[in-house]
Amino acid sequence: MPVPSTTPDWAFEREHWRRGHFRVAGVDEAGRGAWAGPVTVAAVILPGTAQDYPFRDSKQLSAAQREDYAAEVRRVALSWAVEHAWPDEIDRLNILGATHAAALRAIARLDPPPQALVTDYLRLRTPLPLSAPPKADALSYSVAAASLLAKTGRDQLMAELDAQYPGYGFAAHKGYGAPAHRAALAQLGVSGTHRRSYAPIARLLSGETGPLRLL
Known part of the structure; x- marks a missing residue:
């Protein structure tokens, strides 16, 4: 397993690239601990060029930085998707089940589709190769990118x-x-x-x- 770093890098993605899985989707959520509103999950496939990005875990950034970087994610991503699980689904499935359901919906919407996944400790039931380390939003560029879309997307809904x-x-x-x-x-x-x-x-x-x- 890659050694954690203080800023995101491509270590988890490279593990999949070595196996020939070049479209790696990062997946992250926002809002699991909230008492109201949806839990929001984003999935993002970044180009596999191993270039550095300014993306960071959304919790480390100001609201203005999150919006700027989220726009950059949407600009450079090969594909991205955001899905929500609303309170009725959360109450029916429980928060973990609803988060997983929203994650699988987001992944299914990616075009081109992913060949492997890196998630922030979401152990999804999927046939795709999966890395699910804790704190992946601070370790993986792909997951950090997903965290930005999940956080900004959910914040917009909460304003509504x-x-x-x-x-x-x-x-x-x-x-x-x-x-x-x-x-x-x-x-x-x-x-x-x-x-x-x-x-x-x-x-x-x-x-x-x-x-x-x-x-």
């Missing part, structure tokens, strides 16, 4: 949900369990885009009293 469900502050906290979100839930109740299977939301719906706690 903020307008659809005013008062919850979704544009600011993106549906995570921030104090402002907990206060809004206490005042406004559960919205149509909350994940009802998540413990803090389930407690509210069951009529339990007491402060909301983080998952």
